[in-house]
Amino acid sequence: MPNPMLQFEIKRLIKLDLFGLDASFTNSSLFMVIAVFLITLLTIWGMRGRALVPTRMQSVAELSYEFVANMVRDNVGSAGQKYFPFVFSLFMFVLFTNMLGMVPYSFTVTSQIIVTFALAALVFIGVTIIGFAKHGLGFLKFLVPSGAPAVLLPMLVVVEAISYLTRPLSLSVRLFANMMAGHAMLKVFGAFVVGLGFLGGWAPLAFMVAFTGLEILVAFLQAYVFAILTCIYLNDALHMHH
């Protein structure tokens, strides 16, 4: 049986050494570049006509724009319009890397925890800076729950601080674990199909067809959850209420 974890291996395509740091162009980098290229293709080439009655490509571009615009407006309000480009880029990048992972023989960038953690840390640090820039030191009041008895306050502040610090980790672990578990599972069941042969292989094959559908749903949902949590964190930083 083939190793189901082998598909997550990083391979150096172009060896590159920057001041002692390994900055090689890997298969992971390649698929990030492909994702960015496809997003650019969709949003710039797809919108080239700017027709009143959109073509198929333009319709997809408009739909994704509206989807994220709606999300930002509903969760952050009008103050969030400034951050729409960031949330849109983030959503499209996660969505495209997730979906590219569903193509056979491709590489799933978001199954690497360092990639998802970098994205989550970007959101976390950015949101914290926005909070402090907007409210000054008053942003620390975010950690103090309102209406709590004074005796419990020190403990509650620690709990709130931990809960704030879990944000980047829960954001990255959720995306990484879902993508990795799904792809490893697909590989395992693929091995079952081959191993059980022509007679017994049909049952895992049927399961795999259904599971691939579920994986496509998960790929979309995880991008959606990542973007909506970014919106919620932004809203917390801008409006500071629990």
Place this chain on the structure above:
Amino acid sequence: MVRAAWPFYKGRGCRLIGAVGPMAKFVKSHGGNRTRNRENRSGERDDRFADFEKRLERARGHPGDAPEAQARGSAMGTAFRISTELVVGLLVGGLIGWQLDRWFDTSPVFLLLFFVLGAAAGIWNVVRTALAMQSDTGDAQAATKKPERGPDAK
């Protein structure tokens, strides 16, 4: 750039209204006059137009179905959110305690303490998300509830 694009986004709603335009014209030219005459005589509206809204809704293709599927999707998203929150709370609490123990050489005091605090933080996150979700759906239900069905539907 976003601000410039925002009105465009709002304007898209007009296309729906524009689609009704020709239909309204059609209705006017095919019996609109008769309706007006009848209204003048009896003071009541023509019965044929009583269910017009309903038929229009049907022609537009069951808009009631879309929010349901959407709600199911976002409910699944919430499930994904909540489930990780618990585990990660423990993990972060444990990591902080472990590091504090290494700094102060007090193993395992802080590890135990922060493990519990991390669990509390995880559960608190889940409760907060669930409360927010509950108030959201409560509002949505109040908004969509038909007033005439209010007393029966409890």
